Amino acid sequence: MVEKGTLVKITYDGYVNGKLFDTTNEELAKKEGIYNPRMIYGPVTIAAGEGMVLPGLDEALLEMEVGEERELVLPPEKAFGKRDPSKVRVVPMKEFQRFNIRPIVGMPVNIDGNVGKVVSINSGRVLVDFNHELAGKEVKYRLKLEAVIEEPEEIVKELVKMYMPSINTDDLKIKMTKKTVTINLPEVCSFMNNIQTIKMAIANEIIKRLDVDKVSFVETFVKKKQDKEENENKE
Incomplete structure (x- = not known):
């Protein structure tokens, strides 16, 4: 059983009237003709029971074990709502x-x-x-609980990934003490829209979930190889 608020990784496929409309599986999306090159496919990290997915999926997750897979039929009120x-x-x-x-x-x-x-x-x-296009419809989901995120450093990485989905968490350098977290962000993050708001949201989540007092972000800029060569040529 998963406790409310726990960070988990999930995969899912959503169908309406037998047709796939949403999935975390890139190959399946291509096969069914709904592939979107702007989407990031693969397992999704969410906080279970906190409204980050449809109500019916949230309820199911709180009853599942790691590795468990369920097929769910969600009525409108547990999916995209009734038509208003x-x-x-x-x-x-x-x-x-x-x-x-x-x-x-x-x-x-x-x-x-x-x-x-x-x-x-x-x-x-x-x-x-202004109703959701699937409001009033019954939907079917295949839902799998892939993993529960428990290690503090992994929690930090996944929280950053939630707010910066395009980032490669392998590029993050994280230093942790009992009450502080320092995150060294790759240079590309400096050019993201609303980066200060994003960093504030990440910091608030880390403080809430890990009970730390301080979260710091370090942005490092490295001289490009071309710049180095130009300087050497000038010399």
């Missing part, structure tokens, strides 16, 4: 014109941070459905 008629709204055409957007039926849109899909267009009125 109030989330189907009319948006004036001028809202789209303001951003020089020409709405088309089926187009995904983001209005004031709410993601929806254009349902119909009529006389300057655009009907947008």
Whole structure:
């Protein structure tokens, strides 16, 4: 059994009406025609029971053992929710014109941070459905609990990975004492969007989960080989 808040690695495949719509398996995604080159495939680290996955998956994880695999059928209320008629709204055409957007039926849109899909267009009125596209549908999942993250240094690595999914954790250098954690980040992290907010979120998670008093980030910049050669040639 997994305790709430424990960091775990999971893999999963999600189906609706027999068709795969989400997976952590790259080969399966390619085979089923849903491969996205911008996605990072492989086991996903989450905090069990903390709402990072669908409610039905969260509930199942708290009952599973490492290595266990389950097939789950999730009703709408345990998946993407029931359809809410109030989330189907009319948006004036001028809202789209303001951003020089020409709405088309089926187009995904983001209005004031709410993601929806254009349902119909009529006389300057655009009907947008802000329900999740799988709201109201029963979904099936194959879920496997791959591992539980317990070692402090591994917890730090996985927390960094959660907020910086593109990073290779082998490039991280971590120094730990009883009450402090120092993380040496690769140079590429300095150019990430919202890097200060990301570092603050990572630090807060580490402090909460490992009961440490201080988290420090070190960013190291190394002279490029080309720069070294140019300096040598000048000499």
